[in-house]
Amino acid sequence: MxxxxxxxxxxxxxxxxxxxxxxxxxxxxxxxxxxxxxxxxxxxxLKGRGEDLFGSAASLLPRDWSLHAYAEVVTSIPIPTYVRNSLSLVVLALVSQLVFATAGGYMLSRPGWRGRKAVSLLLVVAMMFPFESIMVSLFLQIQDYGLVDSLAGVWLPGIVGPINVLVMRAAFLAVPKEVEEAALLDGANEWQRFFRIFLPAGVGGLMVVGVNTVIGAWDDFLWPLLVLQSEETFPLTLGLARLKTSAFGIDERVVMAGSMISVVPILILFFLTQRYFYKGIEAGAVKL
Incomplete structure (x- = not known):
């Protein structure tokens, strides 16, 4: 000792x-x-109109608490139209990502066919290329389809993401083989095994895909900026970029208020789903 x-x-x-x-x-x-x-x-x-925002006279906490910036956002731009367009893009992206990522992930997790590892590797390689490297060709394709200045043109290129397919593949691979074999002995067909075994086991992965999809569709700015032209089709991110309250420049209070209006729904979503989100991150690690 x-x-x-x-x-x-x-x-x-x-x-x-x-x-x-x-x-x-x-x-x-x-x-x-x-x-x-x-x-x-x-x-x-939340600062008042007469308060300094920069310089030695500026303070961190507002001296004159005011909601005038939020009122100006509502009166300056058509917030309901922008929110409706953003919600439409979120719903379209969420449905397509969940359906196609789940189907693709399940297919790649099934043994018995050649090439599934090669397809998974191609999905990983596809994630290596930044969006800026392909956005010009994507825009030309959307232009050929006649989808410029439409919400469908914003949604279609992102109908499914490679990372979401890989997340769902990893979630389905984590299902023990013994469970599926027991279902086979009980006479369960492919659809019954998918809906009663694999889909409930992949809830964590579905939550990861859903949260990432909602955040990405809500915050997207560059691609809608390229595709959309008329203000009636703008999502909230593009609409807030048009905030100008003075002939001499931009009022930073109004810009900050618009940004807070945009970020609050995402914060609420994250706080409501963070338990499932972290659980899905842990259970759905991407592996080849």
């Missing part, structure tokens, strides 16, 4: 406490970097 002197024990406790304090300080710093810009944006949107 090794005896440790009281001096060494005290030093060990001190270093352990310092390590805990260091970890918490690091977490606080990361939290400040992540939440700080959002908090500053919210506080800026």
């Amino acid at each position: 090794i005896l440790i002197s009281p001096e060494l024990r005290s030093k060990y406790r001190m270093f352990r406490h310092l390590g805990v304090v260091g970890r918490y300080l690091l977490l606080v710093a990361v939290l400040f970097l992540m939440v700080g810009p959002l908090a500053w944006q919210l506080l800026t949107s």
Whole structure:
């Protein structure tokens, strides 16, 4: 038995406490970097008209709390039209991603046919190319189809994402073979095994696909900017970019208020689904 002197024990406790304090300080710093810009944006949107936003006279907290910026957003641009267009894109993307990613992931998880690993590898390779490298060719195709300035033209190129197919494939691969074999012995056909075994087991992956799809469709800006031309088809992201309240420039309070209106639904969605989201991340790791 090794005896440790009281001096060494005290030093060990001190270093352990310092390590805990260091970890918490690091977490606080990361939290400040992540939440700080959002908090500053919210506080800026609540400042009164006469307050300084920049310079030595500016303060972090508003001196004159006001909602005039939010009222100006509502009166300056047709928010209901933009929200309706954004929701339409979200619903279209969510339905297509869930259906095709689930079907593709299930197909790639099934043994017995050659080429499934090659297809999975091609999906991984497809994720290596940034969207900016193919957006010109995509726009030309949408133009040939006559879908410019339509919500269908925004939705169609993103009908299914490679990462979502791979997430669902990994979720289905995690189902134990013994469970499927037991269902086969009970006489379950392909559709019964899919709906009663694989689909319930892939709920975590479905939540990951759903949350990522909603966030991506709601926040998308570049592709709608290329495809859409008339204000009646603009989603919320494009509509907020048109905020101008003065002939001398842009009122940052109004811009921040519009940004908060856009980000609040995403924050609510994440807080409601974070339990399933992290569970799906853990259970649906992408593997070949």
